[in-house]
Amino acid sequence: MKTEHNNEHYVLDMRDIGKEYYGTRVLSGINLKLRPGEIHGVLGENGAGKSTLMNILFGMSVIHNTGGFEGKVYVDGEETFIESPVEAMYKGIGMVHQEFMLIPGYSITENIKLNREITTPGILSRVAGKKLETLNMEAMNKDARKALDKLGMNVEEWVKVAGLPVSYMQFVEIARELDKENLKVLVFDEPTAVLTESDADKLLESMRMIADSGIAILFITHRLDEVKRIADRITVLRDGQHVATKNIEDTDVFDMANLMVGREIKMDSAKSVSSEGKAVKMKIRDLYVDMPGELIKGVDLDIYEGEILGIGGLAGQGKIGLANGIMGLYNSEGKVEVDGQEVVLNNPEKALKQGLAFVSEDRRGIGLLLDTSIELNIAVTAMQMQEQFIKRVGPFTQKDNKRIREHALKMIKDLDIRCTGPQQITRRLSGGNQQKVCIARALTLNPKVLFVSEPTRGIDVGAKKLVLDTLLQLNKDYGMTIIMTSSELAELRMISHRIAIVNEGKLEGVLPPDASDVDFGLMMSGEYHKVKGKEVKTDG
Amino acid sequence: MDENIKITPPEMSLGQKIKKILTHNMVTVFFVVLCLIGYYYSGLTFGFLLNDIVTRMVRNSFLVLALLLPVMAGMGLNFAIVLGAMCAQAAVIFVTHWGIVGLPGIGVTILLTTPLAMLLGYLTGLLFNKAKGQEMIGGMILGFFSNGIYQLIFLILVGSLIPFNNETLVLSSGVGLRTTIDLADGLKYAVDDFWRLPFTTAGMGFGALMLVHGVIRYIKGIPSLGQKAGNKKYILSSVAGVALAGWLYYIKGTESFINFIKVPMLTAILIGLMCVFTTYFIRTKLGQDFRTVGQDRHIADVSGIHSDKTRLTAMIMSTVFASWGHVIFLQNLGTFSTYGSHEQIGFYSVAALLIGGASVTNAKISHALLGTLLFHTLFIVSPLAGRNLFGDAQLGEYFRVFVAYGVIGVSLVMHAWRKQLENKRRLSQQ
Numbered sequence: 001m002k003t004e005h006n007n008e009h010y011v012l013d014m015r016d017i018g019k020e021y022y023g024t025r026v027l028s029g030i031n032l033k034l035r036p037g038e039i040h041g042v043l044g045e046n047g048a049g050k051s052t053l054m055n056i057l058f059g060m061s062v063i064h065n066t067g068g069f070e071g072k073v074y075v076d077g078e079e080t081f082i083e084s085p086v087e088a089m090y091k092g093i094g095m096v097h098q099e100f101m102l103i104p105g106y107s108i109t110e111n112i113k114l115n116r117e118i119t120t121p122g123i124l125s126r127v128a129g130k131k132l133e134t135l136n137m138e139a140m141n142k143d144a145r146k147a148l149d150k151l152g153m154n155v156e157e158w159v160k161v162a163g164l165p166v167s168y169m170q171f172v173e174i175a176r177e178l179d180k181e182n183l184k185v186l187v188f189d190e191p192t193a194v195l196t197e198s199d200a201d202k203l204l205e206s207m208r209m210i211a212d213s214g215i216a217i218l219f220i221t222h223r224l225d226e227v228k229r230i231a232d233r234i235t236v237l238r239d240g241q242h243v244a245t246k247n248i249e250d251t252d253v254f255d256m257a258n259l260m261v262g263r264e265i266k267m268d269s270a271k272s273v274s275s276e277g278k279a280v281k282m283k284i285r286d287l288y289v290d291m292p293g294e295l296i297k298g299v300d301l302d303i304y305e306g307e308i309l310g311i312g313g314l315a316g317q318g319k320i321g322l323a324n325g326i327m328g329l330y331n332s333e334g335k336v337e338v339d340g341q342e343v344v345l346n347n348p349e350k351a352l353k354q355g356l357a358f359v360s361e362d363r364r365g366i367g368l369l370l371d372t373s374i375e376l377n378i379a380v381t382a383m384q385m386q387e388q389f390i391k392r393v394g395p396f397t398q399k400d401n402k403r404i405r406e407h408a409l410k411m412i413k414d415l416d417i418r419c420t421g422p423q424q425i426t427r428r429l430s431g432g433n434q435q436k437v438c439i440a441r442a443l444t445l446n447p448k449v450l451f452v453s454e455p456t457r458g459i460d461v462g463a464k465k466l467v468l469d470t471l472l473q474l475n476k477d478y479g480m481t482i483i484m485t486s487s488e489l490a491e492l493r494m495i496s497h498r499i500a501i502v503n504e505g506k507l508e509g510v511l512p513p514d515a516s517d518v519d520f521g522l523m524m525s526g527e528y529h530k531v532k533g534k535e536v537k538t539d540g
Numbered sequence: 541m542d543e544n545i546k547i548t549p550p551e552m553s554l555g556q557k558i559k560k561i562l563t564h565n566m567v568t569v570f571f572v573v574l575c576l577i578g579y580y581y582s583g584l585t586f587g588f589l590l591n592d593i594v595t596r597m598v599r600n601s602f603l604v605l606a607l608l609l610p611v612m613a614g615m616g617l618n619f620a621i622v623l624g625a626m627c628a629q630a631a632v633i634f635v636t637h638w639g640i641v642g643l644p645g646i647g648v649t650i651l652l653t654t655p656l657a658m659l660l661g662y663l664t665g666l667l668f669n670k671a672k673g674q675e676m677i678g679g680m681i682l683g684f685f686s687n688g689i690y691q692l693i694f695l696i697l698v699g700s701l702i703p704f705n706n707e708t709l710v711l712s713s714g715v716g717l718r719t720t721i722d723l724a725d726g727l728k729y730a731v732d733d734f735w736r737l738p739f740t741t742a743g744m745g746f747g748a749l750m751l752v753h754g755v756i757r758y759i760k761g762i763p764s765l766g767q768k769a770g771n772k773k774y775i776l777s778s779v780a781g782v783a784l785a786g787w788l789y790y791i792k793g794t795e796s797f798i799n800f801i802k803v804p805m806l807t808a809i810l811i812g813l814m815c816v817f818t819t820y821f822i823r824t825k826l827g828q829d830f831r832t833v834g835q836d837r838h839i840a841d842v843s844g845i846h847s848d849k850t851r852l853t854a855m856i857m858s859t860v861f862a863s864w865g866h867v868i869f870l871q872n873l874g875t876f877s878t879y880g881s882h883e884q885i886g887f888y889s890v891a892a893l894l895i896g897g898a899s900v901t902n903a904k905i906s907h908a909l910l911g912t913l914l915f916h917t918l919f920i921v922s923p924l925a926g927r928n929l930f931g932d933a934q935l936g937e938y939f940r941v942f943v944a945y946g947v948i949g950v951s952l953v954m955h956a957w958r959k960q961l962e963n964k965r966r967l968s969q970q
């Protein structure tokens with residue numbers, strides 16, 4: 001079937017794409033057209049729908065197992081239904097993955113030719129079929145060499161991938177795609193995220209070169225300056241909606257940032273409160289955290305008495321690592337002080353004893369004892385750390401069931417936890433109520449500082465509001481210092497007094513909640529200081 | 541990429557090199573030392589030890605080699621070769637019952653056992669695909685479970701439901717097989733006796749082969765792996781070949797006991813063929829798929845390799861080879877315990893492979909052969925050493941069993957430990 005209109009030729013044409021996961025709409029009305037030889041930037045925050053769109057393009061099983069998608073995909077003007085990643089490969093669509101799809105124990109050649117090995121018939125194959133043909137390493141090496149030469153890589157093709165520098169691995173992945181003869185569309189998923197600046201420059205040059213040879217490139221990234229530099233056109237997604245498609249000449253970094261973040265804010269943002277004259281509650285100096293995927297590389301930050309500090313940023317930039325590092329869940333280095341007292345790092349027990357409490361982002365994993373009652377979940381940390389709810393009977397200790405019950409009932413009432421009673425097991429609770437149990441447990445410790453990570457993740461909209469209100473109330477009524485980490489900028493802006501944005505493991509800056517969308521967009525993509533110079537000073 | 545980076549490991553001093561070799565081969569070095577001590581205290585002459593080793597190597601090597609393919613496909617040590625061994629035993633029992641002797645008997649045994657082993661291998665593979673990551677413990681339990689079925693058939697059904705009229709094989713009650721089965725008038729030495737050569741002649745031939753192989757590789761190198769001609773390794777192997785041949789030539793002129801050792805050539809050749817097949821197989825498309833699936837199942841799937849199917853193939857092949865290996869094992873032994881032999885060889889083969897330096901994720905032919913050699917040396921010398929040292933052969937016997945199970949535990953722990961160290965190093969480098 002040919003496309004019915006327009007004289008222009010598109011290698012890839014995705015029309016009116018939509019997708020629902022279990023009744024939740026994640027994509028609707030996305031249109032994406034790719035001309036041969038163009039670099040097309042796809043921009044969007046986390047959760048904007050970029051990865052879902054790519055999953056649809058590659059026919060990932062996660063799409064087909066959840067009821068498929070809406071809309072049509074045309075490759076070279078021909079309507080196509082892509083069932084699996086392998087089929088996408090046959091149709092000429094390739095991807096350079098963010099997490100490398102390379103086998104470390106294999107040579108570069110073996111990786112480039114993975115499952116596309118060149119074989120020659122041997123003795124066994126005559127008897128037992130094509131699968132037993134021997135690999136023709138020489139021919140494979142030659143092909144690999146050709147692909148590597150295209151990229152200008154000098155590295156020997158028989159070297160094992162295991163010891164290669166990260167940038168080389170990225171190039172090996174690209175070489176693998178280039179080696180596929182029918183390649184028409186190449187998707188780069190955050191390719192520069194793991195590279196140093198000079199390597200990133202080389203990568204961008206190679207991308208231009210590949211595009212000039214007639215292959216269309218989909219460039220998924222949040223680095224706006226790179227898009228501005230090499231893309232021909234951009235498409236911006238936000239909350240699963242197609243926001244705009246523009247020629248690169250018609251836009252600039254500010255405009256892109258605005259399109260990416262800009263949403264009408266339905267909820268009132270908190271008032272920015274001047275921090276002057278307030279006592280510093282927690283001092284973070286030169287903090288490094290080794291949390292895989294969320295590295296923190298040297299953060300300085302002051303948190304003031306009685307404030308709600310929001311920590312925002314894109315996924316993988318390190319915002320999650322901050323709280324996890326200070327609480328001792330991942331290896332960390334640096335200096336953290338609470339009320340002038342130094343916090344012992346790498347030791348969750350000491351951190352808890354010093355009056356820090358943490359509501360983890362991994363609620364079901366490390367936050368709750370899922371098959372244990374609500375009351376015990378609330379009391380368990382305090383029993384362990386502070387010997388609350390414990391009575392002594394001679395040399396033995398016993399838990400004080402009466403006091404646990406009383407306390408649990410009070411918490412259930414105060415936080416409005418909807419349950420059948422304090423003995424219900426937490427697995428049966430809804431996400432919002434589970435979160436409240438986590439908060440109740442943290443409160444039982446009477447913490448000086450409360451860390452809350454992704455408090456509304458996986459909770460329905462109504463419950464979100466309740467959880468946020470609870471935090472707000474704690475802050476107002478008890479003057480509790482709260483550090484809330486969240487991927488949702490809107491909710492950070494709703495309750496925090498100040499918002500710190502983390503980018504590439506460092507503090508990009510601190511903004512008041514009523515700062516403009518452009519400022520937030522620029523900070524999250526790490527462009528703020530490049531664009532604004534040293535105009536705005538950051539705290540800490 | 542304008543600058544050309546050199547990816548060569550940093551130069552190491554001789555001391556560092558030795559240290560690296562020792563730490564990388566902890567398990568093997570430990571057992572070499574143990575074997576030497578055991579040999580010293582056993583009071584055995586070298587010739588006598590060599591004779592026993594030759595017999596046992598020929599008996600067991602094929603079985604140990606059958607373990608290599610599943611390791612390659614990332615399924616760990618295949619304790620389910622017990623199933624292959626059961627197939628072989630069942631076939632041997634029937635062939636003995638029918639009274640088919642010699643090589644034709646072996647032929648019929650193979651014909652019977654192969655389809656059965658394929659079926660059981662397929663079923664095992666299905667099970668393992670449902671229990672990824674638990675293959676080893678799964679295989680072990682599967683071994684125990686199928687032993688129950690095996691016993692049901694041969695202890696209860698034979699003679700009652702299955703007509704089986706044979707006074708020498710069946711218990712006096714007429715139902716169930718006797719606990720040991722003697723192959724003396726049947727399959728014993730059926731393969732071994734086909735062609736025997738003196739150890740000296742066979743060894744000199746092997747030395748000559750090593751020389752030729754070493755010279756060819758030295759001149760040609762392995763171009764596809766980037767290995768250039770002139771690798772010193774091959775001079776060493778050629779020299780070793782010459783030395784072996786020279787030493788045996790010298791022995792030939794003496795009155796040594798070694799002159800009386802005979803090597804069953806057909807069995808040795810079969811083991812050799814298995815080695816050649818394995819090496820050749822690694823370089824085929826299917827072999828490459830095995831390795832890819834073994835290294836990373838997710839990447840394999842994304843590249844379009846059907847990992848489940850590949851794993852199934854690996855299990856079928858391993859089970860079939862194991863059943864053939866067990867036929868070779870039984871004909872060499874000449875007698876076997878009806879209800880225990882198959883269970884034993886599973887553990888012994890795995891232990892042998894581990895002693896040779898293999899791990900759950902990496903096993904080579906050299907590991908299999910060296911491991912078989914060390915394991916059996918220890919088996920031969922430990923009861924004697926025990927008797928000489930403590931005046932009690934029981935103690936040595938105890939040690940022998942202890943070794944078989946202990947080594948599996950020790951090397952699994954060592955492997956896990958090394959992996960942990962590597963993870964730590966990787967994190968601190970980031």
